[in-house]
Amino acid sequence: MFFMRMSLFAFFAALVGMAQPVVASEIMFGPLQFRATVGSMSSSAAYVSIMNHGKMADRLLDATSNLARKTELHQMEMDNGVMKMRPVEGGIDLPAGKTIHLAPGGYHVMLIGLNAPLTADSIFEITLVFQNAGEKTIKGMAMLPSDLKVGDHLKSHEHKHKHKHKHKTN
Numbered sequence: 001m002f003f004m005r006m007s008l009f010a011f012f013a014a015l016v017g018m019a020q021p022v023v024a025s026e027i028m029f030g031p032l033q034f035r036a037t038v039g040s041m042s043s044s045a046a047y048v049s050i051m052n053h054g055k056m057a058d059r060l061l062d063a064t065s066n067l068a069r070k071t072e073l074h075q076m077e078m079d080n081g082v083m084k085m086r087p088v089e090g091g092i093d094l095p096a097g098k099t100i101h102l103a104p105g106g107y108h109v110m111l112i113g114l115n116a117p118l119t120a121d122s123i124f125e126i127t128l129v130f131q132n133a134g135e136k137t138i139k140g141m142a143m144l145p146s147d148l149k150v151g152d153h154l155k156s157h158e159h160k161h162k163h164k165h166k167h168k169t170n
């Protein structure tokens, strides 16, 4: 009887133990980067790449932080030849196996009304809210605009894809 109970307990413990890491690893993040503030800038932005390694589609619904009066998901868009940004409505699709990039010139986490400057080389955190994965709090460094690496990363990505296509054509 004692052994039965032990093995049942072990069985459920194993189930819980197995289920937890799978859920936790479905969403993965590239390096989080904040645009460091210069002078008396009152707003800034944060950038990160988000990978969905799960088998289920997810959706980035919202972003929160205690860094600013308002934290919003924003997107940049061309509107009659003028670059404009506006809050994302309904979240950002994150299909299974896909990566979305929050990067300069596109989606970003907007920090409006900063409580304190985002000094370069300092670490700050934000929380991203996903439909299925729930809330994920991530940390990252504030970097001067010239040091932000997201754009470079994207460029090298594009280059890789072009390269692959070249080899496939025959």
Ligand SMILES: [Cu+2]
Pocket (backbone or CB within 6 Å): 045, 074, 075, 085, 086, 108, 109, 110
């Ligand atoms: Cu914005």
